[in-house]
Each structure stands twice: as C-alpha cells, then as structure tokens.
Amino acid sequence: MDYREAGVDITAADAAKARIKALAKTTFNASVLTEIGSFGGMFRPELGSYREPVLVASTDGVGTKIKVAIEAGVHDTVGYDLVAHCVNDILVQGALPLFFLDYIALGRMDPVRVEQLVAGFARACAEFACPLIGGETAEMPGTYAPDDYDLAGFIVGVVEKDSSLPRGVREGDVLLGLPSAGLHTNGYSLARKVLFETLGHSTSSELPELGTTLGAALLAPHRSYLGALEPLLARDKIRALAHITGGGFAGNIPRVLPEGLGARLLRGSWDVPHLFRLIQKGGSISDDEMARTFNMGIGMVVVVSPSDLHDVEHSLERRSETSYVIGSVVRGAGVSWEE
C-alpha cells in the first residue's frame, strides 16, 4: 500500500507547490526574505517611522460561499474574498497590511484548482500591497468530499499604538455606511437554502432583478475599504470602524463602541440591494433575522465626529466611494432602529 492509495498524492502536491511559488512571488516586496517553501515565511518589517508599532493579526474564512464557487466552477473569487476580508478586519483597528498566509484544505489535491485559488489570493495581495509569504495546502480525504475544500486566511498588519482604533467615540457621532458588493462572505448557508432549495434556483439562473446570473451575484467579491479609508486614517478623521460580517449590524457595531454607548440606525437610509430582498421574501425571513445574518448592503460602518462629516464625505467622494449617513451614536447599548 502507499500514501496515494490512502488518498494523499504527494506528486500532485509538488505540482501545486510550483504553481503557488510563482504566483506568490508576484506579490513580494523588499521586506520578504524567503521564497514560498520555507518552513516559515520571513518578513523584515520597515518600522522606522513608527514611535510604538503594534502588530495587528487576524484570521478568517469565507464560509460556505465556497459551495457556490464549487457549483459555479469559479475559484479565484473566493481567494480574493479571503484576503479582502482579512484586510478589512485589521483596518478596523487602524492597521495597514504587512503580509498574508493561506491555508487550503481539499478532499483531493487538484493542482489546477489550487492555482485558481492562489491566483485569487495573489491578485488581492498585490492590490493591497500585502505579500503572500506562506501557506499550507492539505489533502484530507474523508474530511472533505473529493470536490470540496475550505480556506482560512491569516493577516498581520501594523498600526501606531496611539493611532489605533476605536478612539474617542462619543454620543452624537455620525455613522456612515459604505456599500458592500453583495453578501461578501456571510450568511451563505441561509442564502443557499432559500435560493437553491426553497426557490429552486441554480448558480446559472438569470434573474432580471439582479441583471446577472445568481452565481455571479453570489460570488461578487468581498470589497476591501483600504483604498477608500487609508487617507482618512492618515489624517486622523475616523473614530471607529465596524466591518459588517457574521452577526450583521448588531453583532459588529457594538464591538467598537465604548461601554454606555449604542448605535441608532435609520431604516431606509440606504437602498437594500435586490439580492437581500430576494432572500428575505423567498425565505419569509424577519427584518431582525436579516439584519443579524447579512450586511444588507453596508460592508463597513465609519464612525466620524459631526464636525468632520463634510470633510470625510468629500474625501470619500473624491475616491469614488459612495457613503450614506445611516445613523448615529447614542446613549445606551447595542443597535436600535428608527423607522
């Protein structure tokens, strides 16, 4: 007997490694000291301009969005999603990316698929100046179905200690919402159940209200807000950020508010995209359940001082970033809604 008969193909893994190595290299900068294939990725950070640098690290997955990717046969977008999600998570603390690592686990080692996934990582890593310095690709027959896989991403960034967020949030601060590109990477188990099981659609269903196939709408890449928000962070115009991921508004906005303060959101202050309405109607889902499962069209909430509002809106506009005033910081706790 050999390892291959037990479902683990080391030769296919070596082929995948060569593809990964070449793609990762396109994301490197002068701080990266090792090629992919070392036991650990070595990175010499440029911290000379920081008084008190703090590393900010985060890990995440893309959930069962992968199931949609598999059905549609498109794998680079979930790779991109994973990096964008991680970049947003450390941005919430005011941090800019230093480097990224990935974990891919598959039921069957498929070098072509691994290359598509890593191409997605590499595209995002290049876009966000965040080198892909290492990773692990594991073939795990028995845990994953032959065609199935899972992803985890890991990012490290840096922030000046005194500039880290949240910082100085007060009653009366304005909540600005920045639009998401779709579900991003949350709520797919519920969305798939409603859209595919209850409504009987497939990824290739053309839905006129979406203007595209359902697969394309569901796989729309997770947006990163790094480009839009970096200049505002540099100018100290942001008091807090909340990345609207699993748990929705209620699960994420309170994470960055001080004790004694809550968020008051204005229902109808932005247009909820059709995809969310389709899911809500198809599954007869309550407003509350929708808001604690999905981002409802808002991917990032920016907390700003009322006196900075005009400046911030103007800066976002110049970067072609739409924003909506969706509420304010109030005394209390959690998230409440104003009709």
Add this chain to the structure above:
Amino acid sequence: MDYREAGVDITAADAAKARIKALAKTTFNASVLTEIGSFGGMFRPELGSYREPVLVASTDGVGTKIKVAIEAGVHDTVGYDLVAHCVNDILVQGALPLFFLDYIALGRMDPVRVEQLVAGFARACAEFACPLIGGETAEMPGTYAPDDYDLAGFIVGVVEKDSSLPRGVREGDVLLGLPSAGLHTNGYSLARKVLFETLGHSTSSELPELGTTLGAALLAPHRSYLGALEPLLARDKIRALAHITGGGFAGNIPRVLPEGLGARLLRGSWDVPHLFRLIQKGGSISDDEMARTFNMGIGMVVVVSPSDLHDVEHSLERRSETSYVIGSVVRGAGVSWEE
C-alpha cells in the same frame, strides 16, 4: 426561515466565544493589548534587544489526525498538536514565538467541543510562551459532517536577521535526530487505512507492543523542540534544523541544505518505534514510502558542526533530550541511505 434552520446557530457560537475568551486570557503576556473578540488581535512586540528583527510566520493544520480524535472522543490533544507543530516550523528558521491564532471550522457548533480544542491551544500556548491572541470559529454545515471539523493554526515569531537559520551548513556536518512522540501530525490517512481498514483495529484496541490503546498511541501529542533547542540557538551552536513533517526525511531535510549538498542517513542508527513497524507490516509498505510519509521516530533533525557535536549532545542530555547521530551532510542532493 432563520439562520439556525439553515444550520448556523449564532447563540451557540456566542456561548463558545465566552469560553474561548477565558481560556485565551490564561496565555496572555504584557505584549497583548486586546481581548479575544476584537476584529484583530493587537500585539506590541518587545524588539528593543534586536538589531534587525525579522518576523517569521507559518501556518499549518493537523490533517486527518482529527479523524482519530473524533473516533476517540478526545479533542484537546489535536489543539496542542497544532501549536507545537507551528512552534517547530518557525524554530527551523531560528525564530522564537510571539503569538498564535487559530481557525476552527465545524459541521455543527458545539461549544463544549470548541472549549476542548481551545483548551489544547491554550495549554500549548502557555507552555511555549506564545499568547493566543485571536481566532475564528466557523460553523459550516454541508462542508463538514455534523460531527466533523478542521483546524488551522497561524504563528508569528521573531529572529535576529543575522542569526536566522539555515546558516553555514557544510559538507561533513553531523545530523542529529531528536525523537518524535509518534506520528506527530503526518501520514494519518495512510495509518488509518492500514490500522482501521486493513487490520480492523479501532482506537480502543489494546495493542501489547504499544503498551497502550491504539487511540492513545495515535493521539500522542506532537512534540515541540523549543525548550531543548532554545539554549543551543542562543549559543549559536546550530547550523540548520529540519522539522520532519509531510514528505518525511526526503521532503524536509533538503529544504534547509544549500545547493550541492545532500544528506546521508544511517539506517538503523535509531530504533524505529513499534507504531511505525505495525503500519509498515500491516500495509506491506516499502521502506521508501514509509520514509517519505512518516517521521519514523525522528521529529527534528539538527545540523551541527562536528566540532560542536559533543557540546550539543551534552546540552541536550542536560535537558533530558535524547539524540541520535543519524547521518551527515555530503556532496550531492536529496537524501540517500547507508545500510
């Protein structure tokens, strides 16, 4: 319909989070600036004593050792394994741990199981002075069977640039092998196929030659060599390290040897533990296939100058660490065997 009916239980997830938070806190040191639950974990590294600090990052999983954990109903050991594996991977570059993050994906959110896994992370993180500063726990029905799960770990460490390994490996250097505690985290798909399918054993089978149940032997925790090797790294007595993981000797020793040099290993220079012999005989597996799948009883290979050998052996002995001279560095490439 709601998220729970689609298989995702946010309330159970919140219960798990509270348990994780308390366990992670037991691993914190003064560098950790955030509690678990922030979007990113903040860590202020103490780098004052470094001339040119380099961050070393690595990610890994524990493969289908998880399947054994599930059958045996024991989950804290695979948590420990994951941290020990990651600690060893950056040790190979000479780096000491700064912090760790985990990714847990499950078919069904089970707060008790999550607590057991995280208890394993926390025990290892405390032992290796490597705080657990963040993580992600994802419920993914459809990807994982209800009772199944996967783990990924991410570690960041630091090394002085001029002290990073490998460094100065030469022809004639000695290869010292340090004993593993068992399969560590590699080759479980093949081991399970032979032991459970071909030989019909279960995790509760008492095997006299192992002196324990098969489950206990297979779940023996991955050893970290940090404690044994840190004093030797500090005294500059090590030229290279190779962590014997997936790919075995041939897949790992050449990764740390310069172009033009290979490893010559002495067959029989250490006792191959019974567990490996049992698998080899049960599956009629060739010597070569065994050596490229399993660690064969050697978890870490230490490359030392012949003039330092006595000193290194003595230092290891004082720390109750066994070592075997298993071969030497020779002209050539890859790994060859001397009978």
